[in-house]
Amino acid sequence: MARFSITLAQLGYFAACARTLNMTAASQELHVAQSAVSSSITQLERALGTSLFIRRHAKGLVLTPAGERLQQETSALFEQLDSMIDAIQADATSLRGTLRVAVFDTLTPTILPQVMSHIAREHPELSLEVFGGDHEQNLADLRTGRAEVAITYEFSAADDIVTAPLGAIRPYIIVADTSRFAKRKRVHLSELVDEPLVLLDLPDSREYFLTLIRAAGGTPQIRYKTPNFEALRSMVASGMGYSILNQQPAFDTTYAGPRAIALEIADEVPSLRLVIAQLRQTRPTARSRAFVEIVQQVLKESNAS
Numbered sequence: 001m002a003r004f005s006i007t008l009a010q011l012g013y014f015a016a017c018a019r020t021l022n023m024t025a026a027s028q029e030l031h032v033a034q035s036a037v038s039s040s041i042t043q044l045e046r047a048l049g050t051s052l053f054i055r056r057h058a059k060g061l062v063l064t065p066a067g068e069r070l071q072q073e074t075s076a077l078f079e080q081l082d083s084m085i086d087a088i089q090a091d092a093t094s095l096r097g098t099l100r101v102a103v104f105d106t107l108t109p110t111i112l113p114q115v116m117s118h119i120a121r122e123h124p125e126l127s128l129e130v131f132g133g134d135h136e137q138n139l140a141d142l143r144t145g146r147a148e149v150a151i152t153y154e155f156s157a158a159d160d161i162v163t164a165p166l167g168a169i170r171p172y173i174i175v176a177d178t179s180r181f182a183k184r185k186r187v188h189l190s191e192l193v194d195e196p197l198v199l200l201d202l203p204d205s206r207e208y209f210l211t212l213i214r215a216a217g218g219t220p221q222i223r224y225k226t227p228n229f230e231a232l233r234s235m236v237a238s239g240m241g242y243s244i245l246n247q248q249p250a251f252d253t254t255y256a257g258p259r260a261i262a263l264e265i266a267d268e269v270p271s272l273r274l275v276i277a278q279l280r281q282t283r284p285t286a287r288s289r290a291f292v293e294i295v296q297q298v299l300k301e302s303n304a305s
Contacts, residue, residue: 006047008081011074013040014052018071019146022060075145079282086286096125099287102138102147103130105202106229106247107274111151111298118294126287134202134227142279149288151295153246154273155204162280164292166299168271169246171212176239177252177259186266193218196241200232201225209244212269233260246272274299 016026017037027034045052052067063071103112112130119126131141135155141147142161154163173192175181181191193213197220199206213220223241226232234256236243244265252259276292278284284292 006044010040010044010047011077013037014044014070015074015078015145017041017053017061018063018067018074019144021062071144076279076281078145079148079279079285083283083285095123095286095290097287098127098129099149099285099291100129100131100141100147101291102141102150102152103132104138104150104152105132105134105227106200106205106245107151108132109229110247110249111295111302114298114302115291115295118298119291122294123290126290128291135204138277142277148278148282148285149291150277152275152277153204154275154277155208160280161277163275163277166274166276166295169274170271171209171244171246171265171269172248173242173244173263173265174233174236174260175242175263176237177261178239179242179261181242181263182261184263186264188266189213189216189269190218190267192242194221196221196223198224198226198232198235198241198243200229200243200245201227208272212244212265215269216267230255234258236260 013026013030013032013036016029017023020026020029023034023037023041027037030037041052048066048070050066051064052070054062054064056062108130116128119128131137131147133141135152138147138150138152139158139161142150151166153169154165173181173187173189181187189212193216197213199220199222200209210220224235226235229245229247232243232245233249234254235241237254237258237260238256239258248262252261254260276295278288
């Protein structure tokens, strides 16, 4: 028993500190005094015989290598405890609590609202806490335990991540409704290589789009860059250039007012695989399984319409 002298409460305080990298923020999140958090972390470090954080006066915390390892293991332990409690307490029709979800930025305004609407209707006691980001941020959120499941694109494989396919999303071109291409239905990328490009400037996405243009035999003429999906659509609609995207909104109007016209790419181009991603070492909870089922349902309904 001496080997298990650390407590779940100590691990919970540690996880909050590792997530926020600030003891004050952690104590506020946990609704306890900061002194209780500090004392608990000190006792945990003493029990483990190593430092978990580097304390920087007035600048927060930095995880040590031991702290990073404990963060990963603690996340896995809490997921297993959640699964155990779900299995014991919950029946198949009773889902409650909060599911933390990482979502690729361009999917947040297009897919997520429908998913949340379905969940509110089918599982009213289940809520979602959503973390947006690019592909690497989505995976980082899974690895740190910030998120339990992610909806993202499969840009690359990782040994510690398991994915389930949701479908393939083909890229398309958008132009302003004043563009000379706007009346076309299909355009070859080679016709656009000398046109100014507004690039969706997200890691992995950026290189994917540029590769498509280079494969068509041209050098991308990047005029503007933005990581914001809707800002990009507004910039294109305002005549600043063309762009390439994968996720397509239901309407061609933009925040700026003018329309962004979607055109099919006439060339053979690789699609992006949309996937559900989770840590390989964790067992899916009842909440995450319900979430995955609803995402699949929403995409099926969307493809059918």
